[in-house]
Amino acid sequence: MSKQSFLHGAMVLVLASVITKIIGMGMQIVLNRVIGPEGIGLFRMVFPMLMMILTLSTVGLPTAVSKVVAEAIAVGDRRKVKRVMGFTTVVVTALSTLLTIALLALAPWLTQHVLTDSRTYYTVLAMAPTILVISWSSILRGYFQGIQNQTPPSVGWILETVVRCSLTLAIVYACMPDLVKASAGAMLGVLAGELTYLAYIAFCYWRKYRWQRIPMPPMPPGAQPESYAKTIRSLFEVAVPVLVSGVIGSFVYWLETLLIPRALLASGLLKEEATAAFGLYSGYAVSLLVLPTVFTYALATTLVPSISEAVALHQPMLVQRRLYQAFRFTAMIGLPSSVIFTLLATELSTAIYNTPDAGPILAVMAPVGFFIYLKSPLSGILQGMNKAGQAMAYSIAGSAIKLAIIYWFASKPGVGIMGVAWAVVVSNVVVCCAYFLAVTRLIGFYIDLVDTMKILISTLVMSLIIIQAKAVSAGMSANYTVIFSISIGMAVYLMLLFLFRALSLHTVRRIPYVGPAMARVLQWIPFVK
Numbered sequence: 001m002s003k004q005s006f007l008h009g010a011m012v013l014v015l016a017s018v019i020t021k022i023i024g025m026g027m028q029i030v031l032n033r034v035i036g037p038e039g040i041g042l043f044r045m046v047f048p049m050l051m052m053i054l055t056l057s058t059v060g061l062p063t064a065v066s067k068v069v070a071e072a073i074a075v076g077d078r079r080k081v082k083r084v085m086g087f088t089t090v091v092v093t094a095l096s097t098l099l100t101i102a103l104l105a106l107a108p109w110l111t112q113h114v115l116t117d118s119r120t121y122y123t124v125l126a127m128a129p130t131i132l133v134i135s136w137s138s139i140l141r142g143y144f145q146g147i148q149n150q151t152p153p154s155v156g157w158i159l160e161t162v163v164r165c166s167l168t169l170a171i172v173y174a175c176m177p178d179l180v181k182a183s184a185g186a187m188l189g190v191l192a193g194e195l196t197y198l199a200y201i202a203f204c205y206w207r208k209y210r211w212q213r214i215p216m217p218p219m220p221p222g223a224q225p226e227s228y229a230k231t232i233r234s235l236f237e238v239a240v241p242v243l244v245s246g247v248i249g250s251f252v253y254w255l256e257t258l259l260i261p262r263a264l265l266a267s268g269l270l271k272e273e274a275t276a277a278f279g280l281y282s283g284y285a286v287s288l289l290v291l292p293t294v295f296t297y298a299l300a301t302t303l304v305p306s307i308s309e310a311v312a313l314h315q316p317m318l319v320q321r322r323l324y325q326a327f328r329f330t331a332m333i334g335l336p337s338s339v340i341f342t343l344l345a346t347e348l349s350t351a352i353y354n355t356p357d358a359g360p361i362l363a364v365m366a367p368v369g370f371f372i373y374l375k376s377p378l379s380g381i382l383q384g385m386n387k388a389g390q391a392m393a394y395s396i397a398g399s400a401i402k403l404a405i406i407y408w409f410a411s412k413p414g415v416g417i418m419g420v421a422w423a424v425v426v427s428n429v430v431v432c433c434a435y436f437l438a439v440t441r442l443i444g445f446y447i448d449l450v451d452t453m454k455i456l457i458s459t460l461v462m463s464l465i466i467i468q469a470k471a472v473s474a475g476m477s478a479n480y481t482v483i484f485s486i487s488i489g490m491a492v493y494l495m496l497l498f499l500f501r502a503l504s505l506h507t508v509r510r511i512p513y514v515g516p517a518m519a520r521v522l523q524w525i526p527f528v529k
Helices: 006-058 061-075 078-114 118-127 130-146 151-175 179-207 228-266 271-289 293-312 316-343 345-353 356-384 388-410 417-443 449-472 478-499 505-509 515-522
Strands: none
Touching (some): 006 078, 006 151, 006 228, 006 271, 006 293, 006 345, 061 078, 078 118, 078 130, 078 228, 130 151, 130 179, 271 356, 271 417, 316 345, 316 356, 316 417, 316 449, 316 478, 345 478, 356 417
16 A cells, blocks of 8 residues: 555545535435425534534544544554554544434424424434444544545545435435425435445455554654553644534534524514525525535645644645645636636526526625635645644634624625625635635745736636626526536636646646546647646
8 A cells, every 4th residue: 555645645535526526416406406495494404413413523533533643654653553543433432422312312302492493303313323424434534534545535435425315316206295304314315325435434444454554664763652641642632623623613503504594584584484595595505605625625635644744754845835736726726616606606506406596695605715715725734733723713713703794784684695695705704814824924925926826817817708608698598608608718717727837737647547638638739738
């Protein structure tokens, strides 16, 4: 087994993310059309509760496993890896079991008094078994990230998506038109997918990638394996800030889910209208907006162990290089995505979901999409440099701003769900800027401004092309407008990147599996070098 390079590991995750996102998006489109905004609202109301419980059951240990395992491998301490896996497995098993029992006992009270719609009761029951399954798989995923081999988690992710989407749609179709049963059935599809993921990644671990088989450099002469107490302390040095940040983030997410429907009710909407409006925001507009995070998630995931290894080996130049790679990659993906979602918000919502009402919500949030996409890689860099507490503090501040705007603005008559969209805009810009300033204070400002300007100019020209294409296709169907505008805009954008040498064949060739074939095709274009 050989360790994957930073770029190779990131691109493996990107490819898996793209495949799973395409499959998941197809399922989401069908699901949204079948059960509508109200059904999506019922299903989405339960998810923040699941995120909170998973945060408590794993107590930040998956990220800590990734970081500490990477450090242990860098210095050849095999015993430390064994201790990390044994300790974390016992902890998450105990916590997950206790929290599952508590959830089942409190489910009637939670759905009656905490959530705004008691119809979520059976969805909460269906959610309970997923807690232990996801907790186990998260520890194994952290282990594979620590050994910097992203292939097993990526393949497992694809299998999970296929199983989840297939069973979810089958169960929902069987349960319709009963929205309560359909929502619970969708959660059972999630459970089936997570069981598939756990089974595959556990099989890979026991068959080939156990800690005994990891190739490591020899320990330096005279060096002693780290003590058990120090290993546990190193785990919780990472896990505690991640846990606190995760608890606050999950709590805010949950509180947001509770606050939004109440704010919408205060603005004058009926209960069913408030649930539907929440579904438009969370299940339609946000689902489109976060599509590019399939790329930035891969960066954030690979950055933590990569930065940790560079810090352990005292390689500051490698840390600086990773910052530039993360910023450049996010800019190339995030800037054009923000433009497309802004200019074609209503057309995309109509073409994909047959629901134009989500378009105005997306159009408000999309212009700051780049800030949303950049947050994860910057947070990964801070965690890798043992600054998870600093990232946590900024996240808390952003969450407080977001909740305050929702409470104050979304409850006003005539504003409603658009106030929630503006809360997302303000909070994400503030947090992303704080992350970026923190990273640059630690390692300096290592962004190539010339290269960034090339990407900005290419994005600006693409914007003008999309505006013209949208005008030309006015009066035609939303499907045609979307395909025509995006196809021409992205073709021009990629052409300019190659012309400006912001993108090269060398970079394309380094994409795992498909890169060499793509480069052979692109080399016939005159300006592509």
